[in-house]
Structure formats: structure tokens, C-alpha cells
Amino acid sequence: MMRREAICGALVLAGLAGPALADVTYRAAVIRVDAPGPLPISRLDLPPDDLGFAGAALATDDNMTTGAFTGQTFETISVVATPETAEAEMARLLDDGIFFVVTLADAATTVALADQAGDRALVVNAAATDDSLRGADCRANLLHVTPSDAMRADALAQYLMWKRWDSWFLIAGSHPEDVALAEAYTRAAAKFGAKIVEERTYEDTGGARRTDTGHVLVQAQIPVFTQRAPDHDVMIAADHAGVFGDYLPYRTWDARPVAGSAGLIPTSWTPAMEAWGATQWQNRFEEGASRLAQEEDFETWVALRVLGEAATRTQGGDAAAIRDFILSDRFELGAFKGQKLTFRDWDGQLRQPVLLAADNVIVSVSPQDGFLHQTSTLDTLGIDRTETECRK
Amino acid sequence: MRNLALIALALTAQPALADRIFVTNERGNSISVLDGDSLEVIHTIDGLQRPRGITASHDGKVIYVCASDDNLVRVYDAATFEELPSLPSGPDPELFVLDPVGDRLFIANEDDNLVTVVDVNTRQVLAEVPVGVEPEGMGVSPDGKIVVNTSETTNMAHMIDTTTYEIVGNILVDGRPRYAEYTPDGQTLFVSAEIGGTVSVIDVPSQTVTHKITFDVPGLLPEALQPVGMRITEDGTKLYVALGPANRVAVIDVASDEVTDYLLVGQRVWQMAFSPDGSRLYTANGNSNDVSVIDTATDTVTESVQVGQQPWGLVVVPTP
Numbered sequence: 001m002m003r004r005e006a007i008c009g010a011l012v013l014a015g016l017a018g019p020a021l022a023d024v025t026y027r028a029a030v031i032r033v034d035a036p037g038p039l040p041i042s043r044l045d046l047p048p049d050d051l052g053f054a055g056a057a058l059a060t061d062d063n064m065t066t067g068a069f070t071g072q073t074f075e076t077i078s079v080v081a082t083p084e085t086a087e088a089e090m091a092r093l094l095d096d097g098i099f100f101v102v103t104l105a106d107a108a109t110t111v112a113l114a115d116q117a118g119d120r121a122l123v124v125n126a127a128a129t130d131d132s133l134r135g136a137d138c139r140a141n142l143l144h145v146t147p148s149d150a151m152r153a154d155a156l157a158q159y160l161m162w163k164r165w166d167s168w169f170l171i172a173g174s175h176p177e178d179v180a181l182a183e184a185y186t187r188a189a190a191k192f193g194a195k196i197v198e199e200r201t202y203e204d205t206g207g208a209r210r211t212d213t214g215h216v217l218v219q220a221q222i223p224v225f226t227q228r229a230p231d232h233d234v235m236i237a238a239d240h241a242g243v244f245g246d247y248l249p250y251r252t253w254d255a256r257p258v259a260g261s262a263g264l265i266p267t268s269w270t271p272a273m274e275a276w277g278a279t280q281w282q283n284r285f286e287e288g289a290s291r292l293a294q295e296e297d298f299e300t301w302v303a304l305r306v307l308g309e310a311a312t313r314t315q316g317g318d319a320a321a322i323r324d325f326i327l328s329d330r331f332e333l334g335a336f337k338g339q340k341l342t343f344r345d346w347d348g349q350l351r352q353p354v355l356l357a358a359d360n361v362i363v364s365v366s367p368q369d370g371f372l373h374q375t376s377t378l379d380t381l382g383i384d385r386t387e388t389e390c391r392k
Numbered sequence: 393m394r395n396l397a398l399i400a401l402a403l404t405a406q407p408a409l410a411d412r413i414f415v416t417n418e419r420g421n422s423i424s425v426l427d428g429d430s431l432e433v434i435h436t437i438d439g440l441q442r443p444r445g446i447t448a449s450h451d452g453k454v455i456y457v458c459a460s461d462d463n464l465v466r467v468y469d470a471a472t473f474e475e476l477p478s479l480p481s482g483p484d485p486e487l488f489v490l491d492p493v494g495d496r497l498f499i500a501n502e503d504d505n506l507v508t509v510v511d512v513n514t515r516q517v518l519a520e521v522p523v524g525v526e527p528e529g530m531g532v533s534p535d536g537k538i539v540v541n542t543s544e545t546t547n548m549a550h551m552i553d554t555t556t557y558e559i560v561g562n563i564l565v566d567g568r569p570r571y572a573e574y575t576p577d578g579q580t581l582f583v584s585a586e587i588g589g590t591v592s593v594i595d596v597p598s599q600t601v602t603h604k605i606t607f608d609v610p611g612l613l614p615e616a617l618q619p620v621g622m623r624i625t626e627d628g629t630k631l632y633v634a635l636g637p638a639n640r641v642a643v644i645d646v647a648s649d650e651v652t653d654y655l656l657v658g659q660r661v662w663q664m665a666f667s668p669d670g671s672r673l674y675t676a677n678g679n680s681n682d683v684s685v686i687d688t689a690t691d692t693v694t695e696s697v698q699v700g701q702q703p704w705g706l707v708v709v710p711t712p
Contacts, residue, residue, distance in 0.1 A: 062525045065505055066546040069524065069562040277544060280484070280502045280526050305545075312547065312564065334545065334568040334587040338637075339615040377613060 024316040025073040026063075028307055029098045030056045030126075030300055031113070032079070033086045033105035038208075041246045047294075052104045052126065053078040054289035055297030056304055058281075061288065063308035072311050076304060083109055087116060094120050099319040102126050102303040104296055107133050107177075114142040122323050124306065126299035129240075130180060134347040134383060138390035143326070143348040145302045146295075149184040149240075151382035152266035155354030155366035156236075156259055157188035158380070162368045165233035169256070170199040171226070171248070172238040182238035185260065192371075197230040204243045222251035229254065237261040263358060266366075269298035270357040275365070278336040302335050302350070309333050338365070344379075347390040351378040410711045411667050412470065413674055414455050415683055416443035417700030423457065424699040425473065428667060428708065431685065431697045435473050440466050444704045445487035445663075449512075450494045452668070452709030456512070458485035458499070465497065465510065471712035479515050482508035487571075487705075489530040489539060491554060498539045498552070500527040507541050507550075509557060519557040523550045531572030531581070533596070542569035542583055549583045549594065561599045565592040570620045571663075575646065576628040584619035584633060591619050591633055593649055603649050605633075612638055621663035621705075625688065626670050632686075634661040634675060641675060641684075643691050655693050657684035663705035676703035 032052050040046060048054075056076050063074040077098065081089040086105065090113050093101060099121045103110050107130040114123040118141065125133060125144045134148050147155075160166065168189060172182035182199065189196050202225065208214075226235070226248070235252055237260040239245035245261035257263055271282060271292035281301075285293045310322045310331065317325065325331055332340040337353045344351055356364045371380040379385075411428030423437040423446070441461035448455050448470065455468040458481065465479035465488070481488075482501035485508075489498050496518065499508045507527055509519040524546025531540040532554075539552045542565070549572055551561035566588020573582045574596075581594040591605040607617040618636035624646070625631075631644040637660055643653040658677025661684070665674050673686040677696075683703060685695040 062545055065525045066543075066548070069546065069548060069550075069559075070564075277502070277526065283484075283503045309547075332567055332587065334547075339618070340567055340587040340589070376615065378615075 023071050023073060024311070025075060026100070026307060026311050026322075027075045027077070027096075027098055028060075028100040028102065028304060029077040029079060029093045030102040030104065030304075031081055031086065031089055031093070033081045033083060033103070033109050035083055035106060035109075040242055041244075045242075048291055050289065051294060052296040052300045054285065054291070055293065055300040056102065058285050058288055058297075059301040059304035059308065062284075062301075063304065063311070066308060066312055070312055070316070072316055074304075074308065074311075086113060090116050100124070100307050100322070102300055103128075104300070107137070110142070111137050111139065114139040117141060122326065124303040126303045127296060130177065131184060131383065132180070134349050135389035138347050138392050140392040143306075143343060143350070145306070145350045146299045147266075147268050147352060147354050148349060148382050149181050150187065151349070151352075151354055153181075153184035153188040154191065154381045156264065156266045156356060157185075157192045157194060158366045158368040158371050159264075159356050159364050160234060160259065161192045161194060162370075165257075166194045167230075167232045167234075168194055168196050169226075169229045169232040169235045170196050170238060171235060171244075172199060172201055173241050173243050174201055174203045175241040175243070177240035178238050178243075181240045181261075185236050185238055197232045200225075200229070202239070202244045204241065218247050219251060222247050223253045226251075227253035232256060234259055235263075237263070264363055265357050266354050267295055267357050268352065268354065269293065269295045270355060270362065272357065272361055273336070273355060275362065276336045276338040281336055302333070302341075305333060305335065306331075339378075344385070346385045346388045347383065348392075349382060351376060351381075353378065354381060411708050412711050413665075413683070413706055413708045414446055414448075414468075414470075415676060415699045415706045416446045416457060416704045417681075417702055418442055418444055418678070418704040419702035420700030422700045423455075423468075424703070426683070426697060426699070428672075428711070431695060433697075433699065436700065437468060437473055437475075439475070445485065446705045446707045447488065447490050447497075448707045448709045449490070450492075453712065454512075455707065455709070456488070456490070456497060458488055460484050460486060465499065467512075470709050477515065479510050479512060480508075480517050481510065482506055482517075482520065486528055487530050489532045491532055491539070492534065492536040496554070498530055498532070498541075498554075500530055500541055502526050502528060502544075505543070507539070507552060521552055521557050521559065523552075523559070524548050524562075529569060529571040529583070531574055533574050534576055534578045540572040540574075540581060540583075542572055544568045544570070544586075547585070547588075549581070549592075551599070563592075563594055563599055563601065565594075565601065566590045566604070571622045573622040573624050573631070575624060576626065580646075582622055582624070582631060584622050586618045586620055586636065589614060589617050589619065591622070591631075591644070605644060605649055605651065607633075607635060607638075607642055607651060607654075609635075609638060609640060609654055620661075621675075623664045623666060623673060625666075630688070632664060632673055634664055636660055636662065637679075639677075641673075641686065653691050655686060655691060657686070657693055658682045658696055662703070665706045665708050667708050668710050672708075674706050674708060676706050678702045678704060 239261035445458035524543025526544035529542035566585035568587035659679035
């Protein structure tokens with residue numbers, strides 16, 4: 001399924017832009033790979049049809065507004081695929097001459113798409129948080145705008161250490177991605193001096209996520225599951241698969257806060273975010289999409305703003321110039337995080353502060369004060385140059 | 393003896409300031425009014441939502457305030473603090489500039505990518521000028537012919553002709569441009585870039601960036617050096633640049649574009665304003681809820697005064 005979003009509203013401004021510039025059109029794509037799976041625990045988390053695409057539309061709109069002054073036009077193709085059709089859709093985009101592809105897919109599909117693109121396209125991962133994609137499975141043509149599991153775990157760990165909540169009871173799901181996320185928390189604990197008093201596995205035994213009055217059963221299960229843990233300050237949920245995290249708060253055996261995949265959540269965006277001019281972004285997004293923004297929408301916006309910024313700064317550069325600029329140390333982007341965002345040259349990860357969000361508000365933003373680094377405090381989050389397993 | 397000392401002090405002191413300082417408190421939803429002599433809060437204006445940009449009529453009698461969450465420009469009598477009829481502003485006004493004649497406000501509307509032009513006498517919207525994404529900084533050329541708007545996500549300074557309300561030039565600067573300030577002769581334009589960490593020096597006749605001023609404070613990481621508000625002295629020799637979370641104001645020698653000093657002020661220093669005689673520069677420090685006072689003759693910070701919550705901007709007028 002393909003959908004074209006050519007946004008022409010801003011074009012009328014082009015005539016006002018002073019010296020006439022050669023008109024250049026940048027065509028990009030967002031490919032969202034929807035894997036079949038169980039429903040989310042909460043109906044509030046059902047994905048909207050335009051998840052990610054609405055953020056892409058806003059970025060395209062923003063790029064067009066700027067393009068009106070620089071003689072540049074932006075077009076973004078939105079593609080919905082399944083794991084089975086992703087390869088064919090990617091082939092179609094590459095044959096169409098698209099050289100900038102944003103992916104919303106799991107880790108395995110993301111790597112496969114990047115390999116398929118090779119030197120024909122720059123691939124920007126806007127969804128997969130797996131550290132493996134920034135490590136052993138990294139690719140030279142693959143960038144990551146979404147913060148990695150390690151960055152998120154470090155962001156939460158710094159805040160918990162600031163709170164002096166340094167003993168953690170870690171609950172990990174049974175899926176491989178849950179295990180990897182739990183490893184990120186284990187690593188963060190060691191990095192910042194927290195102690196994991198116990199790690200317990202919540203087995204995914206299948207079954208329906210949502211049943212009428214299912215809460216009765218969950219209310220009985222969770223206190224029993226979480227009892228007899230050593231003394232701890234906070235419970236950390238590593239639930240990438242979304243199987244149990246939301247069941248934990250208010251139901252734990254001990255009266256302790258929950259963080260991680262539920263409760264206090266490290267994330268790159270929430271619709272509650274208002275700092276550093278973010279309100280303007282939220283307003284623009286909500287006006288266009290008629291809903292609140294989700295993390296995927298912010299990530300696709302960032303990804304396509306990377307292209308827009310490169311187009312502006314290279315003054316209409318071609319695919320090679322755009323790619324060179326993005327991968328160079330001259331690239332920097334403003335994205336409502338209070339400081340410029342840049343790419344790590346060792347693994348293609350976008351450096352960025354990570355929000356800590358709970359319910360309806362932002363609780364904090366990491367890095368926390370006092371966590372220092374010789375090059376950038378943002379590099380206190382995630383895998384540093386000396387630790388990387390990326391050999392691209 | 394003590395009396396004599398006081399008299400001597402009075403004789404050698406600067407001419408009486410007798411100014412009033414109006415400070416917008418973004419989070420406090422209020423305006424603190426300070427006496428320029430005692431530096432005490434003599435009045436607090438309430439009843440407006442999220443006040444940010446603030447300026448005064450050229451005779452100092454009327455105060456204009458961008459009340460961002462009221463979607464209005466609120467207007468106050470500088471002598472009585474009474475509220476006068478509001479001006480339309482377009483949605484979410486943040487910063488504005490009054491033209492040299494004093495008749496028109498040019499207001500940046502962040503949400504709508506517009507600059508709204510309002511006649512302060514008739515209270516009519518004269519024009520809406522489409523600009524880049526998230527317009528913020530506003531500056532006006534000394535002859536009033538050009539208004540500059542900076543757009544934070546487009547990263548440009550847009551030059552708007554104040555007669556035709558059309559854009560006559562766009563100058564690309566560094567990330568998240570926040571403020572625009574002309575030299576008094578109108579030949580040079582400074583644009584601060586918060587995320588880019590630079591001040592672009594623009595040659596006005598050729599509309600080109602001739603130099604970028606960068607900042608370096610030992611012990612501070614580069615990302616903390618975020619130029620925001622700027623003010624140039626009346627004689628055009630010194631430019632003061634607020635560095636936001638670096639908690640410092642940089643002093644720049646305009647002739648050489650060199651940073652000559654960094655003055656430690658309050659936390660998250662945002663906008664600044666001179667006293668009418670130019671002897672003092674006041675800074676609004678958002679995270680320490682205070683105003684720092686800089687003596688511009690010596691470039692020293694002499695005092696800090698507690699105001700409301702999250703001070704954002706200020707304007708100083710002679711006491712009526």
C-alpha cells in the first residue's frame with residue numbers, strides 16, 4: 001500500500017525567497033513493518049492507523065516551509081508492509097530512486113532492509129531500540145534516531161541514583177528482546193553503582209491480553225508473583241514485548257514504585273512534553289493529525305528533519321552530498337531537547353537526552369546533573385566509543 | 393561623620409536612575425515591577441497567562457506584554473500599572489518588536505509560522521507575513537525599513553519589508569536562531585543561534601554572514617553555551633549575549649567580534665534590557681527566579697534581585 005503526501009501549501013512562498021535557486025526535489029520514504037501479534041494490554045495503546053506517518057507528514061510540511069525559501073521540495077512516501085512484503089516494498093522504493101528510507105520495524109527486519117538498500121539508500125531506524133543494532137549488527141548505511149535500550153536504561157539509572165534508589169528488583173519478560181532489555185538494566189546498574197537484589201522472569205504463557213474483568217485475575221496474580229523479594233527501593237520492569245509491565249504498578253507485594261516498561265518510563269517523546277519549545281511541535285502535530293503524538297511520530301519527524309537539515313545546509317546537495325553531510329561532524333539538529341543532537345560516528349546512534357515520563361507528566365530528563373563525560377554529557381547515556389562492538 | 397560620608401557618596405554617585413523595571417514571570421503568570429534605585433519589587437501585576445516578550449512605547453508610558461497563553465498582547469499603563477485594552481496578537485505570541493515610529497508591533501506567532509503586524513493605536517491587524525517554522529526572534533533596523541524574524545526550526549533570519557510586508561531576503565544561520573539585533577548604524581545584524589551555539593554576524597547590505605562568534609568557557613561543556621537574548625550598547629561598541637544554561641552573559645567587542653568577558657549571572661539567563669541611560673544591563677534568569685544587575689561601565693555584576701517564578705524578559709522605563 002502506497003500513499004503520497006505532497007504538501008504544496010508552502011510553495012506559494014517560493015517567489016518571495018530572494019535570489020531564485022534551482023528547484024530540487026527530495027523524495028524519501030517511511031516504511032512501517034507491522035508484525036502480527038497480540039493486542040496491547042491497554043486499549044489506550046492500540047496503534048493508530050497513521051502511527052509514524054503523521055510525524056513524517058509534519059516533518060515533510062516543516063521541510064517544505066523551509067524549502068520555500070531555499071527552492072527545495074520534499075515528498076515522502078508512506079508504505080505499510082508486513083515482514084513478508086517488506087523486501088518487495090523496499091525493492092520498489094529503491095527502484096523508484098528513493099535514497100532516504102526511514103524504517104519502523106523490528107531489529108531483524110531493520111537489518112535486512114539496510115542490507116538490501118546497501119549503497120543505494122541511507123536507512124534511518126526510527127523504532128528498533130535493540131542494542132545489537134548499534135553493536136554487532138551495525139551497518140554503515142544504518143542510522144538510529146530512536147534511543148537504544150542502553151541509553152534508556154542509563155537515563156533511568158541516572159535518575160534513580162540521583163534519588164538514591166539504588167537497590168532494584170528486576171522483572172524481565174521471557175522474550176529474547178526482554179532478556180536483552182534486562183541486560184541493558186544490568187549493565188546500567190553496574191555502570192552507575194546500583195544493586196540488582198533479584199532478577200525474576202515473568203513467563204509469557206500466552207492467552208488473551210484483554211478479557212472482561214481480567215483485572216480480577218491480575219489483581220490476584222501480581223502480588224503473589226512479586227512476593228518474597230529481598231528489600232529493594234524500586235521495581236524495574238524489562239517488558240519489551242508488552243506482556244506484563246502495565247500490570248505491575250499498584251499491585252506489587254511491597255509498596256515500591258515501578259519503573260522501566262511501566263510507571264516511570266524512559267522514552268524519547270510523550271504528548272505531555274512541553275520543554276524547549278516542544279509545545280509548538282505538539283500543537284502543529286495535533287492540528288495536522290487530530291490526535292496526540294506517539295514516540296514513533298516524533299522519531300519519524302526527527303528522521304525526516306535530518307534529511308531536511310542536510311538539504312538546507314548542503315544548499316540542495318545530491319544524494320551523495322546529503323549522505324556525506326549527515327555522516328560528517330558538521331551535522332547537527334535541533335529537536336526540542338534543549339541542545340543540538342548529533343550522530344555518534346562509532347555506531348550511527350543519534351545522541352540525545354532521554355525523557356523520564358510517568359502518567360501525564362515529564363518527571364525528569366537525563367543526563368542528570370553531575371554525570372560527566374570528557375566529550376559530551378550525552379555520551380553518559382548508552383554505549384560509548386570505547387565500548388562499542390560495532391565494526392562497520 | 394557618618395552624614396558627611398553619605399553626602400560625599402551622594403555627590404559622587406551616578407545620576408539618579410529613578411527607573412522602573414518590568415519583568416515578565418513566565419511561570420508565575422505575573423509581572424514584577426522593580427524600582428531602579430532601591431531594586432525592590434514595588435508592585436506585581438497579575439491576571440495574565442504565560443507572559444514572555446515585553447517592551448515599552450518609546451515614551452516609556454505604555455508597557456506591551458506577549459501573554460502567550462492568552463493569545464493576546466496585554467497593555468499596561470507604566471505609571472499606574474492599570475491594564476489598558478489588549479491588542480490582538482495571533483496565537484501564542486512570544487516575542488515582538490515595536491517599530492521606531494512606535495505605531496506598529498511586529499509579533500512572532502510560533503505555532504502558525506507567521507509574523508503578525510498590529511497597529512497599536514487602532515488595535516487592528518495590518519498584515520500576517522508567512523515565515524519559516526517556529527518564528528521567534530524579532531529585530532528592527534534603526535531606520536525602521538526592515539524587520540527581521542528568526543525561525544527556530546527553519547534556521548533562518550527572514551528580512552521583512554515594513555512597507556510591503558513581503559520577505560525580501562532569507563539568511564541561513566545556525567541551529568535554533570533566537571534573537572536579532574542591529575548595530576545602531578544599521579550596517580550589521582547579529583543573530584544568536586541557541587542550539588548552534590553561535591552568533592552570526594551579518595553584513596546587512598550584502599545579506600551575507602561574514603563571521604560567526606563562538607563561545608568558550610573553561611569548565612563548561614560546549615552544549616551548555618546557548619546564546620539567546622542580545623543587547624547592543626547605544627554607541628554600538630559592545631554586544632551583550634545571554635548564554636542561557638551557561639548562566640553567563642558574554643561581552644563582545646563589536647569592532648573585532650571578539651568575546652572580551654563572561655559575566656556570571658543567575659541560572660538560565662534569557663532576555664536582557666538596558667536602563668534608559670545605558671549604565672545598567674538587567675538580565676532575566678529563568679531558573680533562579682532572579683534579575684542580575686550589570687554595571688556596563690565596568691562590566692561587573694553588582695546585584696541580584698529575587699522576582700517571580702521563571703523570569704523571561706524585561707523592559708526598563710524612566711519613572712513617570
